[in-house]
Amino acid sequence: MSTxxxxxxPDRRNTGSLKWDxxxxxxxxxxxxxxxxxxxxxxxxxxxxxxxxxxxxxxxxQPAPAVEAVLDYLERxxxxxxxxxxxxxxxxxxxxxxxxxxxxxxxxxxxxxxTPVYPPFLHVPKDAARGLVAVPLTEIDGRITFxxxxxxxxxxxxxxxxMLCSPHNPVGRVWARMELQALADFCVEHGLGLCxxxxxxxxxxxxxxxxxxxxxxxxxxxxDQLIVMMAASKTYNVPGLGxxxxxxxxxxxxxxxxxxKNGFVAETNPLGFAxxxxxxxxxETWRKELCDYLRGNRDLLAGFLAEHAPEIKMPPLEATYLAxxxxxxxxxxxxxxxxxKHGLGFSDGADFAGPGFVRFNLGCTRATVEEALRRFSRAxxxxxxxxEAVPA
Ligand SMILES: Cc1ncc(COP(=O)(O)O)c(C=O)c1O
Numbered sequence: 001m002s003t004x005x006x007x008x009x010p011d012r013r014n015t016g017s018l019k020w021d022x023x024x025x026x027x028x029x030x031x032x033x034x035x036x037x038x039x040x041x042x043x044x045x046x047x048x049x050x051x052x053x054x055x056x057x058x059x060x061x062q063p064a065p066a067v068e069a070v071l072d073y074l075e076r077x078x079x080x081x082x083x084x085x086x087x088x089x090x091x092x093x094x095x096x097x098x099x100x101x102x103x104x105x106x107x108x109x110x111x112x113x114x115t116p117v118y119p120p121f122l123h124v125p126k127d128a129a130r131g132l133v134a135v136p137l138t139e140i141d142g143r144i145t146f147x148x149x150x151x152x153x154x155x156x157x158x159x160x161x162x163m164l165c166s167p168h169n170p171v172g173r174v175w176a177r178m179e180l181q182a183l184a185d186f187c188v189e190h191g192l193g194l195c196x197x198x199x200x201x202x203x204x205x206x207x208x209x210x211x212x213x214x215x216x217x218x219x220x221x222x223x224d225q226l227i228v229m230m231a232a233s234k235t236y237n238v239p240g241l242g243x244x245x246x247x248x249x250x251x252x253x254x255x256x257x258x259x260x261k262n263g264f265v266a267e268t269n270p271l272g273f274a275x276x277x278x279x280x281x282x283x284e285t286w287r288k289e290l291c292d293y294l295r296g297n298r299d300l301l302a303g304f305l306a307e308h309a310p311e312i313k314m315p316p317l318e319a320t321y322l323a324x325x326x327x328x329x330x331x332x333x334x335x336x337x338x339x340x341k342h343g344l345g346f347s348d349g350a351d352f353a354g355p356g357f358v359r360f361n362l363g364c365t366r367a368t369v370e371e372a373l374r375r376f377s378r379a380x381x382x383x384x385x386x387x388e389a390v391p392a
Pocket of ligand 1 (some may be wrong): 034200
């Protein structure tokens, strides 16, 4: 029996929602940007009420309960004994990607990343005066993984850092411990720093067989230039509260990371801290039920594709609520625009360096997924009708 009701959600129209405003006044389901339609867990609402009742919202540094909640969470959930001094708080993960790019190496150096990937990985290093070495992920035995031979070929003397998405948005892979270790060995062999964005690390759909290993578990010299970034934002659906944190064991790397704020990065905010502390200390039951619900959404989509559109491939979604659909077999010039015409507002794979793919955000009610699949069926029928009408 579940405690929380994910089937009923607040109406997000006219609330300034980025996700919903894109299609305001149009009959298009917003299934794109990565936030979920669910109300947050009651413990977070209560913590925010309590903080609001204080009625003073001055510049805020990390309150002790947030630090304690994060340290406890790292140990309890990820098996890492971190120190409070390792934590650096930021108003979001994207500033952290930029700060990491600046912290390691010099202007003109390069950052290696693996495509397809969350779009800021493709432009933030460039905005930070770094070159980009984008290496496509590969498939081995039906599983998407790192392509070490291609990485070695792509590497140049100016490559100084790997920017990892772990778990990987958009393909939904949870990197296995051995893959992570091999990546760490690669970094050490070539003198590269490692920035690991683990924002999705608690949205695990197969926690028994695909548990998350944080890069903080890596031992040895890779730790000298290791920046791990996490947040309660994706898992607990509070990205609008703008708070994330980096965990940086090495003091010099930490110093360089903090220095990279350089007047560009805003202060952190008190509501973010209140939500983060409540999420990590009181949100575990909600999180587990969320993952169960999302697994149901994923299975519904996977079953639909297997039965009605086997030509559309979806890599097994081990983590995140972001399904990555290979629709190349449909032969569409612009898949995202095609589905939008049929009432489905997906993310365009091209933005992730994955043209011919769309990303389907399953962070919504089961009823929304069901409606999306009805529309999907109609879109495929319309396509078949057009193809049949074209003379051979
Ligand atoms: C891998 C990854 N990193 C970072 C972000 C954005 O984080 P923030 O909103 O904290 O900047 C996202 C959002 O979807 C993401 O998927």
